[in-house]
Amino acid sequence: MTISMYEASVGLFVPYLRNLSALLDKGVAYAEARKFNPEVLLGMRLAPNMYDLAQQVGEACRHATVTSALLAGREPVALPALEHDMAGLQARIATSLEFIASLPRAEIDAAAERKVVWRLKDGTELPFTGRTLVLVNCIPQFFFHVTTAYDLLRHAGVELVKKDYLGRK
Numbered sequence: 001m002t003i004s005m006y007e008a009s010v011g012l013f014v015p016y017l018r019n020l021s022a023l024l025d026k027g028v029a030y031a032e033a034r035k036f037n038p039e040v041l042l043g044m045r046l047a048p049n050m051y052d053l054a055q056q057v058g059e060a061c062r063h064a065t066v067t068s069a070l071l072a073g074r075e076p077v078a079l080p081a082l083e084h085d086m087a088g089l090q091a092r093i094a095t096s097l098e099f100i101a102s103l104p105r106a107e108i109d110a111a112a113e114r115k116v117v118w119r120l121k122d123g124t125e126l127p128f129t130g131r132t133l134v135l136v137n138c139i140p141q142f143f144f145h146v147t148t149a150y151d152l153l154r155h156a157g158v159e160l161v162k163k164d165y166l167g168r169k
Helices: 010-033 053-072 086-102 105-109 130-155 162-166
Strands: 115-119 125-129
Touching: 010 053, 010 086, 010 130, 010 162, 053 086, 053 105, 053 115, 053 130, 115 130, 125 130, 130 162
Parallel strands: none
Antiparallel strands: 115 125
């Protein structure tokens, strides 16, 4: 059995970004039911030196968007500024989803052996092939941030279960 580059990247990013959006909606509903500002959730972090919830969502979107763009040989869409508000995060997720869905499947599928360069925030360049970018770097990074966002909401008391993380199939 083979799996295409598109299925290994976009095929994972799209449903899990949708799930992430639904997790944030559940966080808002939880906060509103308990009569506190949902924005409070966005500043939560698991440890003092870790990203907060808003940054976890932002990084999940960044990894999905930049990876998909590199695989398609395109420039990534400019994501909305990372704001610490639920509407801003939902806009960021929506922009990521729209961009990723617009990329040509054939070009992504052809990217397995293409040389690509991931640029870190500090400007460091990491060389990969499309395949190693997806398998060794971006899928682990993406799921780290999605999982941490889920964990932060669970820790805050939001009533989530594994199906919320995995999505309803």
